[in-house]
Amino acid sequence: MHMLVSDTSIETSELITSIKAWPSMNTQRVKKIAAQSIDGERRPVTAHDVAKLAGVSQSAVSRTFTKGASVSDETRQKVTRAAKELGYRPNFLARSLITGRSKIIGVTIPGLSNQFYSAALDSLSTIFSEAGYRIMLFSTMPDETSDPILEEVLRYRVDALVLVSSSLSSHFADECQQIGLPVVLLNRKTNSKIASSVTGDNRNGAKAIGAFLVAGGHQRLAYIAGLESSSTSRDREKGFSSYLAAKGFAAPMRAVGNYSYESAAAATRELLSRKAPPDAIFCANDYMALAAINVARSEFNLTVGHNISIVGFDDTELAAWPTFSLTTYSQPIRTMVDRVVRIVIDTLLNKEMPSIQEVVPGQLVVRESARIPAIGMKLIDGVRIWSSV
């Protein structure tokens, strides 16, 4: 199909000549390269091509692009020049085949509507990128075993797996351990001793919120839970309820918001329609708290912070918007992601590292969505914080 024509361009004939002069070059390859110039079917430029142009061995080219390899300045010069001229880019996929490291991190996230997730992804991308890793994104369904997706991830030979707000089946955990793949959960815990995890301080945060609401004189407390299957929501509920119990309060009312806007809105509706509605609602995360605020205002004509107190968890960007001014316990996402990256890299360097469960403390950021107690307020770095005592 491909034919060598006589009136090829100058560059082409030069190429062919130089190739013919190359002893180890087989005819098949020559044809290919000739064909390239004829029908425009461009073959990506390889280290071989660069080597040829630079008049060095292919390994010299490789060394030039491999940090920590020893090449003379002269060779490096020649190679670099040739590479630029040809527009050469090392093929990372080929590299990873031999090094056994893809420099790719698999990240799963259950959608991005919740700002906490998008902020997490943003940080993950940025910080991993600084460390020389790229992120391959996998969307999952919330509250669903993502094993089939994870199965996919592994085929790409990711160097590590970061699961944001989703749990790890024990089956899959074993699988990962077997192949020596580091797994880190972000914003969710695991009882498997295989994966590491980084979470906010769910127990103490929820406890602080309980104390804050009690100190504010609230009488009828409620909790809007996230996904029942989520360790995060359970921990927050536990922290909240156990504090209340310890202080002699009745168990809080309860509704389930599943971490979704609609579901949380419905939960709020239900709570506020009761004969004795709550005077304070603690939502398992900011996203649901914002839904609650929307519903309380638009459907129940309540003035949030006066007739009703609403508190969230996360301190996402939206919480600080004046329109919401949400009081919430913060999860310092940037710090948390820093920890995740650190754990991943450490594990990659030292395979024998035990898994660790890290808890990153936050603070109760006070704004105006909930009545403010008379005492306990502090101003730290310009943000209003509350703490008991």
Added chain:
Amino acid sequence: MHMLVSDTSIETSELITSIKAWPSMNTQRVKKIAAQSIDGERRPVTAHDVAKLAGVSQSAVSRTFTKGASVSDETRQKVTRAAKELGYRPNFLARSLITGRSKIIGVTIPGLSNQFYSAALDSLSTIFSEAGYRIMLFSTMPDETSDPILEEVLRYRVDALVLVSSSLSSHFADECQQIGLPVVLLNRKTNSKIASSVTGDNRNGAKAIGAFLVAGGHQRLAYIAGLESSSTSRDREKGFSSYLAAKGFAAPMRAVGNYSYESAAAATRELLSRKAPPDAIFCANDYMALAAINVARSEFNLTVGHNISIVGFDDTELAAWPTFSLTTYSQPIRTMVDRVVRIVIDTLLNKEMPSIQEVVPGQLVVRESARIPAIGMKLIDGVRIWSSV
């Protein structure tokens, strides 16, 4: 370093025996496999291993995992069984080395704070995933030539590049064309004939907003621009201004919000502080419109929709929240992403396809953040739409 010891486990000895029986197996490999069982340094299982266990050739294994290859049911059975037993997963990276297709799509996004971006990414991930592609994420700085990042992307041999809300340097466009890499811009246009693009209907949307505000009886109009360098913001401004000019209105006031929250808030502040402040502000996107609403309410005590009209562009999830109830021209992100994916796949199948610039129409979704004209309202599928006769 590795030594063959005599008391290896049963599995190990069996393995070694079977390997020795394998003629083309070199001793190096035998040592490696033996070593694996000794020091626990697990070598990922390969098609070779599966072939051995199944008693077939390695290509038979490959074929069973390559769709469209012909394998007898019997062979497939044997292979599948062996693969499962060993926990075999084909190495996509190795595959792409030979097929020349990585099944990876590079996606760049300028941060995820703006919900439009996160929604776009979400859709991209979902829809590409359904088509068998994975997304590699690259965060970029807004309004910055992302060439260095793109340089990185190419090293991973992505099959295509999707740039969300960022422009393509002509230098890089050439580069991409040379290597035959499809590039699609989402939410931004390009004058280069190399890349394709999918955008909302910026001109007509902005025009409709102009008409809507005029019909609502507004007198002093203002525009808050996005990044000056963005085609999107320029097109919207042009549509807006030219409509006003055609109707004999003065040119709208103008401030720059750079698509960022803080910057848009500052722009709003500036506009509303003027001696003759605007009675209607059209913001180049929803994110800035929300900033404007926050500022108008909290700092100027205005009742949005009464004292002041604020209109956005995108119709993101937040726009529909009762607290904002933002009137905005919609960009059907799902449809837009569908188009992007379609273009990418078509181009991948047919390299000679010309680049195309697609415009996806939206509609003016009317809520309560702007005064509503006496005529022109329609109810379509439960949403309130406005259009000039």
Added chain:
DNA sequence: GTGAAAGCGCTAACAG
């Protein structure tokens, strides 16, 4: 410091 050669795990002709 440098080139030759082996091979990472896989697919794709090619004979049978």
Added chain:
DNA sequence: CTGTTAGCGCTTTCAC
């Protein structure tokens, strides 16, 4: 349909 063979583009001993 099946096994054999030849690489995909790269890194890494190993001699020199």
